[in-house]
Structures are given as C-alpha cells and as structure tokens.
Amino acid sequence: MMDKQVNKNVELHKRRERAVPRAPYNISQVYVDKARGAKVQDVEGKEYIDFAGGIGIQNIGHNHPKVVAAIKEQVDQFIHPCFHVAPYESYITLAERLNALTPGDFAKKTILLNSGAEAVENAIKIARKFTGKSGVISFDRAYHGRTLLTMSLTSKVKPYKHGFGPFANNTYKLPYPYYYRKDSFLSNEEYDDRLVEQFNHFLMLEASPDEIGAIIMEPVQGEGGFIVPSKRFVQGIKRVCEENNILFIADEIQTGFCRTGKLFAMENFDIAPDLTTLSKSIAGGMPLSAVTGRADVMDAAEIGQLGGTFGGSPVACAAGNAVLDVIKEEHLVDKSRVLGEKMMKLLQEMKERHDVIGDVRGLGSMCAIEIIEAEDFKQPNPGLTTTILQACWDKGLMTLKAGTYGNVLRFLPPVVIADEDLERGLAIVDEAITENK
Ligand SMILES: Cc1ncc(COP(=O)(O)O)c(C=O)c1O
Structure with a gap:
C-alpha cells in the first residue's frame, strides 16, 4: 500500500x-x-x-501457479521458433488433447491460432474449402469478433459495425431464441419449432442449400446477453444442417473450458459440432485460440493455406496444456x-x-x-x-x-x-x- x-x-x-x-x-x-x-x-x-x-x-483464476510455472519453464527453454519453421511438441500435445476432449466420437484435428476472431475466420475458411459453398449463416445478436468476416457475422450495428462496411458477402442471419422476450402466445416449444422452420424457409427463399457451407452458433450468446437456447432449438438447427449438407460450427470462445457446467457448452445440448472455435479461457490469459473439428473437414485446406507467424506459440501452448491439467486435477x-x-x-x-x-x-x-x-x-x-x-x-x-x-x-x-x-x-x-x- x-x-x-x-x-x-x-x-x-x-x-x-x-x-x-x-x-x-x-x-x-x-x-x-x-x-x-x-x-x-x-x-x-x-x-x-x-x-x-x-x-x-x-x-x-488469475495466475494459477501451475500455469505461471509452465510459462516460466517454457520461456527458459525457447520462446518462439514459429510452428511453420521448426515445430515443437507442446503444440501437438495440446492439439491431441483438444481433439480428445471436444464433443464428438470421431477423428478430429486442431489448428492453433492467436485470437477468437482468428479462430472464427479460419473455421469459415475451412468450411468453405471443404463444402465448396461460400454462404455462412450466423444469428441475431451473435458476436464473433471484429475482423471483416467476423464483424460481418456479428449482429450488433453500434458499436461493432457502424461505419466499417462494406461487409463480407454471402453472410446471413437467422433468429436465435430469446424466451424472455418472445411473444407470450407461443409456448417455448412452438417458438423453437417456428425458429427452426425459419431456417428451412430461408433455404427456400434466401439462399439454396448448395450455396450455404456453414452455420455458426454460440451455444449460449455471450455479448448478446447470456441467452440460453433450448436443446430442442439447437438440435433442430443441427438437424436442418445435416439434411442440407451444411456444416455446424460451434463458437465456444466464451462458453468453453468449464463455463457452463461442462467442459464445452455443446455437451449440454448433446451436439457434436463439425467444427468448434475455442479461445479465451483456453490458456489462462495467454493469447491462444483453436479450431478443432472433423479430421476430414480440417484437412480440406491445402498445405500452406492456413496458419500465421504466432499461431500456437510455445508459451501459449505451455499455458494451454497446464490449464487442461488444472481443470482435471481440480x-x-x-x-x-x-x-x-x-x-x-x-x-x-x-x-x-x-x-x-x-x-x-x-x-x-x-x-x-x-x-x-x-x-x-x-x-x-x-x-x-x-x-x-x-x-x-x-x-x-x-x-x-x-x-x-x-x-x-x-x-x-x-x-x-x-x-x-x-x-x-x-x-x-x-x-x-x-x-x-
Ligand atoms: C463467442 C465469441 N466469439 C468470438 C469472439 C472474438 O474473440 P477475440 O476478441 O479474441 O477476437 C468473442 C469475444 O468476445 C466471443 O465471445
């Protein structure tokens, strides 16, 4: 003092x-x-x-001793040779662990990046490459970041988008439930079913299934006001995706790593997304993000098409691996x-x-x-x-x-x-x- x-x-x-x-x-x-x-x-x-x-x-928690120790140990070994130049084990280990821990009993792969927005950008690139379809749907009140593509998917004009257009093409919005403010004459189930039905209408009226590669959903809306959808709604949207060869991307950037009473929020809805974006609590405060998902989808992009200088830095990976240890041990x-x-x-x-x-x-x-x-x-x-x-x-x-x-x-x-x-x-x-x- x-x-x-x-x-x-x-x-x-x-x-x-x-x-x-x-x-x-x-x-x-x-x-x-x-x-x-x-x-x-x-x-x-x-x-x-x-x-x-x-x-x-x-x-x-801030400065967990195990995370701090892991960071210090890594800094003493080496700081950043760059994954694209000379890779290192901690990146692989973290990828293996995220592949095993995220929902879905299928082969998965993970790419590590720096920020939430960068993870979302990469998930969309991967989905477009895999499906050959450029259209992307997000939801009313969604928040996915501040870069051009993620800002285009974000759904609040002021302050996030005002004056920053033109936005990325082929991005669309669908309604997301808000039970507290829904029309009271509808039961929650009727409301969910109507919203899911709007997805089908959208595919008839706005863009056909052969134009839409992916939908991206926050399992609980974060910036949008902590709005929790029902299992019926989330599963309904996933079903329409499956019927129309549209990839389902879960943006777990705010909901991931024990926030919602599960390791990942999509577990609450019994959904295994095709791709999941992760960041925020992934590494105890070090800048790190990830896209984890179906191995066949993740491998759609060709060699050299994804990456970046600092993505999955050794110090961030050391912290990320320590975070997963702490989650388990505690x-x-x-x-x-x-x-x-x-x-x-x-x-x-x-x-x-x-x-x-x-x-x-x-x-x-x-x-x-x-x-x-x-x-x-x-x-x-x-x-x-x-x-x-x-x-x-x-x-x-x-x-x-x-x-x-x-x-x-x-x-x-x-x-x-x-x-x-x-x-x-x-x-x-x-x-x-x-x-x-
Ligand atoms: C759900 C969600 N997606 C994406 C982002 C963007 O992450 P970043 O700020 O690391 O780019 C955020 C940030 O709040 C978020 O909550």
Missing part, C-alpha cells in the same frame, strides 16, 4: 487518452497492479472481487456446475427483492440478470444498468454488461472463486441495486 500513489489510476488514464485511440473501450479506469485467483488489485492498492474474469478468460467442471447452482439460487432470491430484475438466466456458471423499468414490465433499462455497474465497481466488484439493449449484467467469475467472495460479490450487486433503483 505504501508505495501506491493515490491518483495513479487518473494519471494513467490521462496518459492512455493521449497515447491510445478512444475506440478500444475501457469499461473502467481501474489500472491493474496484481491479480490472483478471483481477486484483482489496482495500482492504488484497492482490491476487487472479479466477476468479469477478463471477459471470460480466467475460468481457472475438478473444475464439477465446480462450475456447483458454482452455477449457487449463483442462480442467490440471483433468484435477489430477483424477489428487486422488481427491476426482469430475468435471471444462465447455464452452469455463465449467469446474468436483465435490468428493466420496474413500472413498465420488460422495458429494458440500460441507464440503470450502467449506474448499477458503476456502483459495483466503486464498491470493489469488477463486472460487465451485455445485451442488445445494454441492460444485462453478466457474471463470469473464475470457477475457483471462494464461497465468501462469491457471496460478497453478489451482496455488492444487491446493494448497488437497492441504492440506485
């Missing part, structure tokens, strides 16, 4: 504003000094409970399920106390609440959401917003969070709502 400067955050933020363009958003002006497990300390010595996990990167899949049950229970109780909480939803430990105008049922209240969010940060809780209307508070605490920190974090949310509603 002694050496921390009182106004260090403000000073750093002034420097940031001078040196860095405004476009990369900062949800806070809290500059990090140190992070461990589910706790983060800023440069002024203030401690935060972390419900943001770097947007879902820290499922196993039973983090089970922990995620238990954590999710606890969060959902406490959030449901919170909803009883606050009529501005319109919906509580989640899958495993990927949980969120939707903030509405109390007097006008279901009217989104983004202003109050921002106020609550700010109050949470002021009280020492890092958390995030999401959703089309900016009225969803989403919670992505490390799965290893201590009970007392989880309870204190949720108590902070409760206080922030009480004081501001």
Whole structure:
C-alpha cells in the first residue's frame, strides 16, 4: 500500500487518452497492479472481487501457479521458433488433447491460432474449402469478433459495425431464441419449432442449400446477453444442417473450458459440432485460440493455406496444456456446475427483492440478470444498468454488461472463486441495486 500513489489510476488514464485511440473501450479506469485467483488489485492498492474474469478468460483464476510455472519453464527453454519453421511438441500435445476432449466420437484435428476472431475466420475458411459453398449463416445478436468476416457475422450495428462496411458477402442471419422476450402466445416449444422452420424457409427463399457451407452458433450468446437456447432449438438447427449438407460450427470462445457446467457448452445440448472455435479461457490469459473439428473437414485446406507467424506459440501452448491439467486435477467442471447452482439460487432470491430484475438466466456458471423499468414490465433499462455497474465497481466488484439493449449484467467469475467472495460479490450487486433503483 505504501508505495501506491493515490491518483495513479487518473494519471494513467490521462496518459492512455493521449497515447491510445478512444475506440478500444475501457469499461473502467481501474489500472491493474496484481491479480490472483478471483481477486484483482489496482495500482492504488484497492482490491476487487472479479466477476468479469477478463471477459471470460480466467475460468481457472488469475495466475494459477501451475500455469505461471509452465510459462516460466517454457520461456527458459525457447520462446518462439514459429510452428511453420521448426515445430515443437507442446503444440501437438495440446492439439491431441483438444481433439480428445471436444464433443464428438470421431477423428478430429486442431489448428492453433492467436485470437477468437482468428479462430472464427479460419473455421469459415475451412468450411468453405471443404463444402465448396461460400454462404455462412450466423444469428441475431451473435458476436464473433471484429475482423471483416467476423464483424460481418456479428449482429450488433453500434458499436461493432457502424461505419466499417462494406461487409463480407454471402453472410446471413437467422433468429436465435430469446424466451424472455418472445411473444407470450407461443409456448417455448412452438417458438423453437417456428425458429427452426425459419431456417428451412430461408433455404427456400434466401439462399439454396448448395450455396450455404456453414452455420455458426454460440451455444449460449455471450455479448448478446447470456441467452440460453433450448436443446430442442439447437438440435433442430443441427438437424436442418445435416439434411442440407451444411456444416455446424460451434463458437465456444466464451462458453468453453468449464463455463457452463461442462467442459464445452455443446455437451449440454448433446451436439457434436463439425467444427468448434475455442479461445479465451483456453490458456489462462495467454493469447491462444483453436479450431478443432472433423479430421476430414480440417484437412480440406491445402498445405500452406492456413496458419500465421504466432499461431500456437510455445508459451501459449505451455499455458494451454497446464490449464487442461488444472481443470482435471481440480475438478473444475464439477465446480462450475456447483458454482452455477449457487449463483442462480442467490440471483433468484435477489430477483424477489428487486422488481427491476426482469430475468435471471444462465447455464452452469455463465449467469446474468436483465435490468428493466420496474413500472413498465420488460422495458429494458440500460441507464440503470450502467449506474448499477458503476456502483459495483466503486464498491470493489469488477463486472460487465451485455445485451442488445445494454441492460444485462453478466457474471463470469473464475470457477475457483471462494464461497465468501462469491457471496460478497453478489451482496455488492444487491446493494448497488437497492441504492440506485
Ligand atoms: C463467442 C465469441 N466469439 C468470438 C469472439 C472474438 O474473440 P477475440 O476478441 O479474441 O477476437 C468473442 C469475444 O468476445 C466471443 O465471445
């Protein structure tokens, strides 16, 4: 504490504003000094409970000692000879492990890359090459990244797409269920069936099956507001894909690695995707992503057609292999399920106390609440959401917003969070709502 400067955050933020363009958003002006497990300390010595996990990167907790040790050991051996120049074992090992662990009892292969968007770009390239069909379908409220192709698949104009067109050709959107906001005269099953039927209509009215190579789906929508589809819907979409030779790509970038009470979220829906994109919590915070999928599909691209200078760097692979060890040794899949049950229970109780909480939803430990105008049922209240969010940060809780209307508070605490920190974090949310509603 002694050496921390009182106004260090403000000073750093002034420097940031001078040196860095405004476009990369900062949800806070809290500059990090140190992070461990589910706790983060800023440069002024203030401690935060972390419900943001770097947007879902820290499922196993900040700076897990095994990950840190693996990174250090790798750095001492070699940093980066480049996989395309002189390959190394840790890349192969990680690929083998992801092939074995992702859903699907068939031969698989994995390519490693750097970012989530890069994984999605590569999955689409691979799918196009395999099928010979360029059309790609994503969903309303989807988020797949910020590069040209992934931004084209992303479904929120402001801020992600505004002014950045023209977008990639042959990309289309289908509706994704949103049970909280569906027409009330439909049962959930009728609603699911209608949405699946729209896929069939799309293939008659918009683009024929011989033009559509792939559909890409988040098993739970992340940026879109933590919206959980039903098994009926996901399986219905997969069935139409199979009937029309369309590849099913699961974007598990935010849902993967124990977030949803399973290692991968598609396990909740009993779906084995043709291809899966992975990133975020894959390597404890090192930049790493992957496309894992059917070996025959993955081998469609020819030698030299995929890759990149830093993809699957040795340091990131060392971290990725250590993350998989930790998940197994510490039973983090089970922990995620238990954590999710606890969060959902406490959030449901919170909803009883606050009529501005319109919906509580989640899958495993990927949980969120939707903030509405109390007097006008279901009217989104983004202003109050921002106020609550700010109050949470002021009280020492890092958390995030999401959703089309900016009225969803989403919670992505490390799965290893201590009970007392989880309870204190949720108590902070409760206080922030009480004081501001
Ligand atoms: C589902 C999903 N896909 C893709 C991405 C893009 O990942 P990145 O920011 O690493 O490019 C994200 C990032 O939030 C995501 O949540």
